Amino acid sequence: MPAKPLTIGSLHFVKKGDASAFLQAMLHRYDVSDKVSAADEQVLRDTLALHPDAEAKVGCGITHFSVRSADFGTKCFWINRPDGTTEKFSYKACITG
Amino acid sequence: MSLIDLQTWLLGEGIRDELDELTRRTVVTEIDNMVPPDDVAPIAEIEWSRLLLAGSVLARSDYRPHQEAALRIATGAVTLSTSESIKDAGTVLLGKLSNFRAINLAGKRDLLTADLDGRLGMSLRIEAQRRQMDQAILVESSGRWLQVNDFQQRFWKDAADHRWLSASAPTASGKTFLVLQWLIDRMRSGEARVAVYLAPTRALVSEIEGSLVVLLGKESAVQVSSLPLRDKYDAALAGGARLIFVFTQERLHLLANILGEAIAIDLLIVDEAHKIGDSQRGVILQDAIERAGRANPDLKLVFISPATQNPEELLADAPEGVEVAAIDSDAPTVLQNVIVAEQVPRKPKLWNLSVRQHDAALPLGVLQLASSPAGLQKRLAFIAAAAGERGGTLVYANRAADSEQIADLISQLLAPAHPPDPELLELADLARKGVHPQFKLAPLVERGVAFHYGNMPSLIRLEVERLFRSGKIRFLVCTSTLIEGVNLSCRTIVLRGPRKGIGHPMEPHDFWNLAGRAGRWGDEFQGNIICIDPQDTNAWPVGVPARSRYPIKRESDAVIELGDGLADYLDRRATATLPELEDSGHFEQVGSYLLANYLRLGSISQAALAKRHDPATVAKLDERLAAIASQIDIGPEIAGRHPGVSALGLQRLLDAFRAYEGDIENLLPAAVDSQDSYDRFVTIMRRINEHLFPAFMPDGLIPLHALIVVQWLKGFSLAAMIRKNIDYHRSRGRAFRLPVLIRHTMELVEQIARFRAPKYFSAYMDILNMHLRAIGRADLIEHDLDIGIQLEFGVSSRTLLSLMELGVSRMSAVVLYEKIARDDLSKEDCQAWVAEREAQLEGMDIPTIILREIREKLLPENGEQAATSKE
Numbered sequence: 001m002p003a004k005p006l007t008i009g010s011l012h013f014v015k016k017g018d019a020s021a022f023l024q025a026m027l028h029r030y031d032v033s034d035k036v037s038a039a040d041e042q043v044l045r046d047t048l049a050l051h052p053d054a055e056a057k058v059g060c061g062i063t064h065f066s067v068r069s070a071d072f073g074t075k076c077f078w079i080n081r082p083d084g085t086t087e088k089f090s091y092k093a094c095i096t097g
Numbered sequence: 098m099s100l101i102d103l104q105t106w107l108l109g110e111g112i113r114d115e116l117d118e119l120t121r122r123t124v125v126t127e128i129d130n131m132v133p134p135d136d137v138a139p140i141a142e143i144e145w146s147r148l149l150l151a152g153s154v155l156a157r158s159d160y161r162p163h164q165e166a167a168l169r170i171a172t173g174a175v176t177l178s179t180s181e182s183i184k185d186a187g188t189v190l191l192g193k194l195s196n197f198r199a200i201n202l203a204g205k206r207d208l209l210t211a212d213l214d215g216r217l218g219m220s221l222r223i224e225a226q227r228r229q230m231d232q233a234i235l236v237e238s239s240g241r242w243l244q245v246n247d248f249q250q251r252f253w254k255d256a257a258d259h260r261w262l263s264a265s266a267p268t269a270s271g272k273t274f275l276v277l278q279w280l281i282d283r284m285r286s287g288e289a290r291v292a293v294y295l296a297p298t299r300a301l302v303s304e305i306e307g308s309l310v311v312l313l314g315k316e317s318a319v320q321v322s323s324l325p326l327r328d329k330y331d332a333a334l335a336g337g338a339r340l341i342f343v344f345t346q347e348r349l350h351l352l353a354n355i356l357g358e359a360i361a362i363d364l365l366i367v368d369e370a371h372k373i374g375d376s377q378r379g380v381i382l383q384d385a386i387e388r389a390g391r392a393n394p395d396l397k398l399v400f401i402s403p404a405t406q407n408p409e410e411l412l413a414d415a416p417e418g419v420e421v422a423a424i425d426s427d428a429p430t431v432l433q434n435v436i437v438a439e440q441v442p443r444k445p446k447l448w449n450l451s452v453r454q455h456d457a458a459l460p461l462g463v464l465q466l467a468s469s470p471a472g473l474q475k476r477l478a479f480i481a482a483a484a485g486e487r488g489g490t491l492v493y494a495n496r497a498a499d500s501e502q503i504a505d506l507i508s509q510l511l512a513p514a515h516p517p518d519p520e521l522l523e524l525a526d527l528a529r530k531g532v533h534p535q536f537k538l539a540p541l542v543e544r545g546v547a548f549h550y551g552n553m554p555s556l557i558r559l560e561v562e563r564l565f566r567s568g569k570i571r572f573l574v575c576t577s578t579l580i581e582g583v584n585l586s587c588r589t590i591v592l593r594g595p596r597k598g599i600g601h602p603m604e605p606h607d608f609w610n611l612a613g614r615a616g617r618w619g620d621e622f623q624g625n626i627i628c629i630d631p632q633d634t635n636a637w638p639v640g641v642p643a644r645s646r647y648p649i650k651r652e653s654d655a656v657i658e659l660g661d662g663l664a665d666y667l668d669r670r671a672t673a674t675l676p677e678l679e680d681s682g683h684f685e686q687v688g689s690y691l692l693a694n695y696l697r698l699g700s701i702s703q704a705a706l707a708k709r710h711d712p713a714t715v716a717k718l719d720e721r722l723a724a725i726a727s728q729i730d731i732g733p734e735i736a737g738r739h740p741g742v743s744a745l746g747l748q749r750l751l752d753a754f755r756a757y758e759g760d761i762e763n764l765l766p767a768a769v770d771s772q773d774s775y776d777r778f779v780t781i782m783r784r785i786n787e788h789l790f791p792a793f794m795p796d797g798l799i800p801l802h803a804l805i806v807v808q809w810l811k812g813f814s815l816a817a818m819i820r821k822n823i824d825y826h827r828s829r830g831r832a833f834r835l836p837v838l839i840r841h842t843m844e845l846v847e848q849i850a851r852f853r854a855p856k857y858f859s860a861y862m863d864i865l866n867m868h869l870r871a872i873g874r875a876d877l878i879e880h881d882l883d884i885g886i887q888l889e890f891g892v893s894s895r896t897l898l899s900l901m902e903l904g905v906s907r908m909s910a911v912v913l914y915e916k917i918a919r920d921d922l923s924k925e926d927c928q929a930w931v932a933e934r935e936a937q938l939e940g941m942d943i944p945t946i947i948l949r950e951i952r953e954k955l956l957p958e959n960g961e962q963a964a965t966s967k968e
Contacts, residue, residue, distance in 0.1 A: 033779065
């Protein structure tokens with residue numbers, strides 16, 4: 001099966017695996033509890049737009065993204081909303097669509 | 098023949114056989130379930146007049162064996178003889194030994210006929226009265242006379258006219274009682290505004306604080322607190338109620354950090370001062386004492402230690418011109434019988450007991466056990482249950498897990514009381530609700546048996562101690578917490594192969610510090626130390642240790658004397674990666690202390706310790722320290738705030754902050770109620786491991802450690818933390834054993850949340866705040882309660898802290914806080930909240946002991962007084 005290219009905002013990836021590796025590297029640059037930088041935030045907004053439940057995940061809006069712990073000692077990106085609620089999301093779900 | 102020759106002859110020859118016989122007879126009365134040997138002569142054969150004459154000669158000696166013999170004769174005469182005149186003579190001999198508590202005890206037990214003075218001849222009466230006057234001290238603030246023994250009298254006199262004092266006396270010589278009396282006298286007479294009583298453990302802090310509260314009664318001119326907060330301190334300095342802080346050394350540093358170097362302490366009492374030699378915390382104690390001395394050159398300083406060889410060592414660093422005095426006593430106050438238990442060949446339920454006297458063992462008889470003791474735990478349990486059946490029996494266990502099992506075995510041999518004692522039921526209720534419904538302590542205390550170890554919540558531990566003292570708990574199985582300085586004495590102590598910590602055989606002085614608890618002075622005439630299997634070299638590698646006293650040696654001196662080890666470590670500290678240093682705790686502590694001294698003084702040759710070491714060694718250390726100091730620009734002040742944390746580590750952490758490229762706010766912790774609080778603690782622990790010191794290892798346990806810290810700060814009860822830990826295991830399908838999980842959770846609270854986390858998080862925050870100021874982001878600095886204090890006490894809300902400031906234990910405060918909606922109540926608000934709901938308290942399903950504490954501390958008219966606080 002030929003590799004499927006993927007576009008996230010202004011970023012173009014030849015195959016989904018490259019996008020996944022890119023986002024994974026971004027995730028691992030952060031410690032748990034860190035706020036995601038402004039540059040990375042835009043990429044994450046574009047990534048989240050590809051999520052099958054994007055609308056529900058965004059909810060009332062996004063103030064910023066952060067990296068926090070997930071199950072079984074792993075970490076993942078979290079959405080922080082203006083009403084103080086937070087929700088985690090999987091970048092893999094965004095890529096697979 | 099000189100007096101000393103006569104005394105030596107008497108003991109070695111003159112009365113040797115009679116004394117042996119008397120020893121056997123006095124000891125046999127102490128042991129239950131024993132069949133005496135057949136060859137015991139009737140009591141009438143003891144030649145009392147000869148023995149009493151010898152006793153009065155021996156009483157004039159300072160040599161311990163002579164004094165012990167005189168005490169044995171006096172005790173025998175009072176307790177064994179049926180003749181009034183012999184009992185009277187025994188009482189006079191006790192008077193000569195200044196053992197007035199034993200005389201009072203004989204009176205309480207109706208062993209003496211009233212009006213002894215009337216029966217004494219004129220000259221004896223005058224002598225007795227003169228002695229009573231000589232052996233009394235005047236408590237200036239109350240005008241009351243206090244009857245004391247020789248040690249206590251010397252202490253009182255020397256404390257008045259010396260600035261630095263070091264007093265050493267065996268356990269049960271009335272040290273603590275006297276020192277507390279003296280402390281209160283100083284406070285009442287206005288000679289000190291702020292005093293600090295340092296005790297090495299939180300357990301002893303609670304106990305001393307409780308004793309002071311009782312001694313002070315409802316008096317409000319002197320306050321007691323174990324919280325390192327500035328309100329009461331400021332009030333005392335401003336002329337308000339004078340203040341006694343009761344602290345561990347770490348808490349004194351916390352207070353000094355809050356107050357700055359100007360902390361004004363007038364009087365510092367250091368209890369269990371030999372612990373200045375303890376690995377890792379000894380140097381923190383030394384640093385605390387020196388810090389208080391630097392802040393107030395006129396500081397009055399009193400060291401107290403159990404039987405030590407060299408109490409004067411603690412005075413070596415007194416400033417020039419300061420009057421110092423060492424008081425050393427080795428006098429016995431109560432008879433201590435060392436009894437060995439060996440199995441009768443082929444008969445596991447029968448054990449030969451004999452008492453050690455000079456180098457011989459005098460057979461006492463055969464102890465009969467209720468059941469065959471298969472295994473070492475059963476041996477310890479069954480011998481204790483048989484020999485100490487009448488109660489007051491302490492059993493030493495090497496580990497907390499053993500203490501639970503041995504207590505369980507003992508309880509199975511005892512018939513349950515009908516009806517059960519209400520106080521024991523209340524303690525059982527507290528154990529079930531405060532720890533876990535299946536906590537083993539609960540069913541055991543209902544039968545009058547308990548266990549006791551360091552990580553238990555203080556409210557439960559104190560109640561166990563109280564009920565053991567009162568006799569309702571008859572058997573108490575304990576671990577080394579008791580050697581760490583809980584003032585708990587017993588009638589009989591039973592041991593087999595005692596270890597301190599994991600696997601290390603107990604040193605003779607530790608053994609004697611523990612064994613010395615046998616004999617409740619004023620409550621019993623004798624104490625018994627039963628050593629099982631004395632010939633077994635696995636249990637007793639050097640046999641049952643001979644009586645021995647602590648050598649005092651500062652941890653810093655001991656580590657420096659190890660040779661090049663410390664210098665090499667300092668080299669490695671500067672170059673190695675932190676994980677390589679994980680097991681170097683003792684070098685890190687002393688190295689940090691020396692580095693802080695170097696930064697302050699410019700050379701450790703200027704420090705007090707230099708005079709105790711070879712100049713070449715000092716020069717070599719100076720050279721290494723200079724190399725490290727050249728990498729450090731944080732300054733001596735901040736290095737001095739974190740004893741035991743290396744200034745080099747602090748510098749590396751600062752360097753890491755400076756190099757950090759992410760959002761600066763990522764470096765901050767979050768309030769515990771914030772969603773990201775847990776994650777932030779995880780990352781902070783990792784940063785501490787990477788830059789400061791590998792304090793939270795292994796890395797894989799950081800999530801667990803962070804979780805415990807968050808729960809602790811959120812004010813979770815221990816019971817809730819245990820429940821959550823169980824849920825965690827269940828949800829992941831992990832097997833667990835409940836008693837182990839309960840003990841482990843308690844250990845995590847004490848060792849991580851209350852010891853490591855405050856130490857390193859405080860340092861982290863200090864350095865972070867320094868960095869934030871330097872980069873112009875002081876707006877990010879929170880001025881809430883210091884993180885170290887929040888962790889030490891397990892609180893993050895104003896209400897919880899107010900409750901604890903009022904003297905309520907954390908366990909009770911947390912239970913009450915569950916019912917209080919607001920998180921910002923002041924002390925007065927909390928009192929008002931309880932007062933308004935007094936009638937409803939009973940219906941709130943709060944354990945009785947907690948309810949009692951709440952009433953005592955929050956409704957002043959119900960309790961002793963409210964002017965206290967405790968952990």
